Amino acid sequence: MSATFDPAWLALREPIDHRSRAAAAMSLLAQAWRAGGWSRIVDLGSGTGSNLRYLAPRLPGIRRWTLIDHDAGLLARVTAPEGTEVRRIVGDLAATGMDAIRESEADLVTASALLDLVSKEWLETLAAACRRSGSAALFALTYDGAIQWRAAADDPRPADDPDDGFVRRSVNAHQRRDKGLGPALGPMAGLRAETTFRAAGYRVWLLLSPWRLGPGDAALARALVDGWEAAALEALREAPAQAGSADADRVRAWAERRRATIAGGRFGLTVGHLDLLALPA
């Protein structure tokens, strides 16, 4: 049930994650960071430290990081950028995350590519923990369920395959499975987080941070198609009895066509993400 992530996949997505993040969220956060004289950051589900590598050069002054992940192998790969103190905690976010927010008196609680894995209940506990410690929150790159193929990277016209929608619905159903923190919010997570942090009294910005991929990102696009194929097949296997082998064949044929699109060297692919910034009122 618990989610494991291949470091090669995290490395592949990191440059695209960094270039996709909402610049406005970062500049609002940097202003608040300076004005508040903040220094303590808790990063939830840190993986190999992509969020740390993005934020460290953009937040001035002393930065004391607490990184939490249940995968010790991923955390061991994190190297501390100059001018940062880094504490690593191997633990489950279900409990450890909230303890770390309280104990470290975090000024900022952050995560990247995490919220779509969590449940509504976990999110509510998180917002309450942030409010109690007066922490700001930044959750980057939450998948929002949108996948759109286009004729070319610089051509906004859609280039749909008849089965894009069929596969996307299966992938999004797969996203809702329990990843260890309760039934996952999947594509609903960004909107739900916005409502939850507003209700907790925060000023909230929910901003678009889509991946815009083209032929230069073929390796990531290819990995996505492979991952979507596997997820859709798994979702179909678990679906009520009406899903049969014809549906599985449809998914496999779709994946073959989309691998050919990528190999053809002319395509655009947008994958929707959202960045959420919540500042104490």
Ligand SMILES: C[S@@+](CC[C@H](N)C(=O)[O-])C[C@H]1O[C@@H](n2cnc3c(N)ncnc32)[C@H](O)[C@@H]1O
């Ligand atoms: C999609 S990865 C993102 C990693 C990193 N933040 C990044 O942007 O590259 C999600 C991370 O959350 C961690 N994770 C997922 N569920 C967890 C849980 N219940 N407790 C602790 N860590 C968890 C995974 O081990 C993984 O490193």
